[in-house]
Amino acid sequence: REFLRTINRFASTLTEMFLSDDSFELQLWNNYFHLAVAFLTQDSLQLESFSQAKRSSILAKYGDMRATIGASIRDMWYNLGPRKIEFIPGMVGPILEMTLVPEPELRKATIPIFFDMMLCEYQLTRSFARFEDEILRQLDTEVEGGRGDEQYKQLFESILLSCCRGHPELAEPGQSFVAVVTGLLERLLDYRAVRNDENKTYSMSCTVNLL
Secondary structure: OHHHHHHHHHHHHHHHHOOOOOOOHHHHHHHHHHHHHHHHHHHHHHHHHHHHHHHHHHHHHOOOHHHHHHHHHHHHHHHHHHHHHHHHHOOHHHHHHOOOOOHHHHHHHHHHHHHHHHHHHHHHHHHHHHHHHHHHHHHHHHHHHOOOHHHHHHHHHHHHHHHHHHHHHHHHHHHHHHHHHHHHOOOOOOOHHHHHOOOOHHHHHHHHHHH
16 A cells, blocks of 8 residues: 555656656656556456455455556556657557456556557557557567456457547558457467467467467
8 A cells, every 4th residue: 555655646746747848757757657567467466366265355455456556557648648659669568468467447447548559659650550569569478478368358359449430530440450459369369278288280270370
């Protein structure tokens, strides 16, 4: 809880003192995002890995702090306004790591940040190629490392498709992008599931599909 209060004070100071054109500090904002994501993703906060009794005890005493800090990260991202482009593609990896945490409400609250990144880059360059390249690269690493699941794939697809369809300029390229990402996710998850499978034919089939 003490760390949570500290990171919230940090966020408040950044917004009040280091956001305007003449006082903006890119490194301080980067430090905030990376520190907050590291806090949220630390092993001691991953309640799914605990017994039901321990999980209930933690929730009763502290609540799920991941949801709290995730909401703060989301709000701070939107506070950046036109400065967001300075964090693309650098923040794609940390945001992806956060959204992969297996807590449904956290995922629902933070996956829309990806659409905002797409929109931000598209409005300046008429493309979101930097964002797309980075998320595909990072996704490969994260899923191979054990993160991600079927629920994540479904939420990513439904949330991003909904966002893209609500924005005429991004409807077509956005839907194509979502199809690419969910297709990659499906193949990465299949490959991860069969890496140690004794059925060599099925394992090889998953490898070929991924390639």
